[in-house]
Amino acid sequence: MFVDKAKITVKAGNGGNGAVSFHREKYINAGGPDGGDGGKGGDIVFVVDDNMSTLVDFRYKRKFVAPNGQDGGSNRCSGKGAEDLVIRVPRGTLLRDSETGRLLADISGDHPYIIAKGGRGGAGNQHFATPTRQIPRFAKPGVVGEGYELTLELKLLADVGLVGFPNVGKSTLISVVSAAKPKIANYHFTTLSPVLGVVKLDEQKSFVMADIPGLIEGASEGVGLGHEFLRHVDRCRLIIHVVDVSGIEGRDPIEDFHAINRELKSFSEELAERPQIVAGNKCDMASAEQVEAFRSFIEGQGLKFFDISAATTKGTKQLVDEVGKLLDTLPPITEYEPEPMSLEELELKKEDRRFEIEIEDGIYYIDAPFLEPVLSTINMEDYESLQYFQRVLRFSGIIDKLEEMGIKEGDTVDIFGLQFDFVK
Template identity: 65%
Template sequence: MFVDKAKIRVKAGDGGDGAVSFHREKYVAAGGPDGGNGGKGGDVIFVIDDNFSTLIDFKYKKKYIAERGENGGAKHCTGRNGQDLIIKVPRGTLVRDFNTGRIIADLSRKDRQVIARGGNGGKGNSAFKSPTRQIPKFAKPGYPGEEFELSLELKLLADVGLVGFPNVGKSTLISVVSQAKPKIANYHFTTLVPVLGVVKVEAEKSFVMADIPGLIEGASDGIGLGHEFLRHVERCRLILHVLDVSGSEGRDPAEDFDIINAELEKFSPDLAKCPQIVAANKSDMASPEQIGALKKYIEDKGYAFFEISAATTQGTAELIKYISGELDKLPPIKEYEPEEIPEEELMQIEDDRKKITVTKEEDIYFVEANWLEPILRTVDLDDYSSLQYLQRVLQTSGVFTRLEEMGIEEGDTVDIFGLEFEYVK
């Protein structure tokens, strides 16, 4: 099964929590804090694997989570870093943020791309020792890893894209000029998936040709198969437009030419500007008048015209030689640049990370904040300096300000993830 679109969720590993520990050794009094830092969470890394040609694996598995960093330990031991999660994808995979459509990476040239970065580990209590705080009984939690909902889209890497109506001979052509073995039959939509073939021109010189399933009128609007595969033409450096000059299907090849080009332009204006060569196929079944009329029509529009018969290989050698020469003049296959996160989106992400929700129920103020829960895990509620640290966090993060906006009075009860205390100004 050929799958070229997928939606998945990835999450990098969270950082490990810092440790709260004190040195214990015989004959050593007041050894002091020795809690180590937490390890870094694993990254989510996409790697190109040329053995893959489809995104079918992502049809069955939708969620990918990297390993969390280990918590810190005693004796200043730093927790082990989480293992990176390697995800293999076919070359030409475009990775987008599903919610915004922003391009995160194009897996075409660079073999490895870090898509989601693991969170850093939290600091152990030994990092908080100071002349005025000799026995800190708190540590910092690990930072969360990045999490994304991703849209994966495969855009084949081909130098030349074959386009044209069904049954004009595209599959036959690619089979005689390369080692590709597409299905060939005398009915429409024989080719149901894109087919790649390497065309060897001479020693150490070749190019890749892609047979795109037959387009029909309305393909850009979702009619037929073509709209599913037009994305694979977008990277092509050159379009080879194949026409049935014999009119064996009862269609006018000149009209077919205009219809397909209109569909390409509707799908992407850039496609309409792509260099194009016309191959008039089935010339062995056409009259000189038919060939002459089509040649004049195409050349008047400024396109190179080749009279071929893929079935008998007539004219195919000359066509391939000409294509090779044109490719030498053209820039490399299109590669998409990652897009920067807009400033407004960055601000929204930052706001979400700092989001504080306060609700009042029966004279109790309930505070909710995703970032606050891991901090509470590392605080020793029986230790004065640890409680001072928590108070500073609540003050600087704006929790107290939000409570005051809600009208809290001294002596009212505050609940933070089950921890209840009286508010004191």
């Protein structure tokens, strides 16, 4: 089954929490804080797997979570960093943030792509000792790892794309010029998914050709197979437009040529401007007048024309040789650059520290999800730990908001069920 779109959720690992610990050893008094740091959470890493040709595996597994970093220990022992989670995809897979549509990566190279970074480990209490604060009873929590809902879109990497109406001989052509073995039959839409073939010009030179499932007029409105598969010709450096010049199915080759180019343009203006060669197929079944009339029309459009018979291989070598020469003059296959964050996304990032405050029966209820990991490291019976917590509340703007709402000293504040008196 050929699947070229999928949606998955990825979540990098959280950093481990820093430890609160004090050195204890016989004959040593006041050993001091020795809480170790938490380990880093695992990253989400994508790599190319050339043995994969579709995204079908992501139909069955949609959630990928990297392991968390280990918490810090005593004796200044840092927690172990978690291993990265490696996800393998076909070459040419685009990764987009499903929420915004922003392109995060084009997985076309051989290097690993880090898509979601694991959280940093929290600092242990060994880092918070000062001459005036010798017994810090708090540590920092690990940072939460990044997470995304991703849309995966496969755009095959091919130098040359074959386009044309169904049953014009595209599958036959790719089968005779490469080692590809597509299904070939005398009915429309025999090819239901793109087929890749490597065309060897000589021992040192080759190119990749893609047979794109047949278009028909109205594909952009969803007729036939629609134009979904045109994403696979989007990267192609050169288009070979295959046309049945024999008219054996009762169609006019000139009108077929115009119809397909209209569909290409409706899909992408840029794609319609891509360099194009026209291959007039089934010339062995056409009269000389039919072939010459179509040749005259195509050359009048400023395009190169080759009369071929894919079934008998007539003219296919000349076509392939010309394609090889043209490819030498064209830029390499497009690799898309990741898109920067928009202003709206940057604002959303700031909202990671958002909070809400409501007053009920004189109690100030604070809802701030980012405070949950912080609270787990606070010792409410330790003065210095409470001071640290107060600095967090001040830095995040919560205290300023409480004062703006008119809170007074001694009023009750509630954070996730933990209640305490407000002190200025």
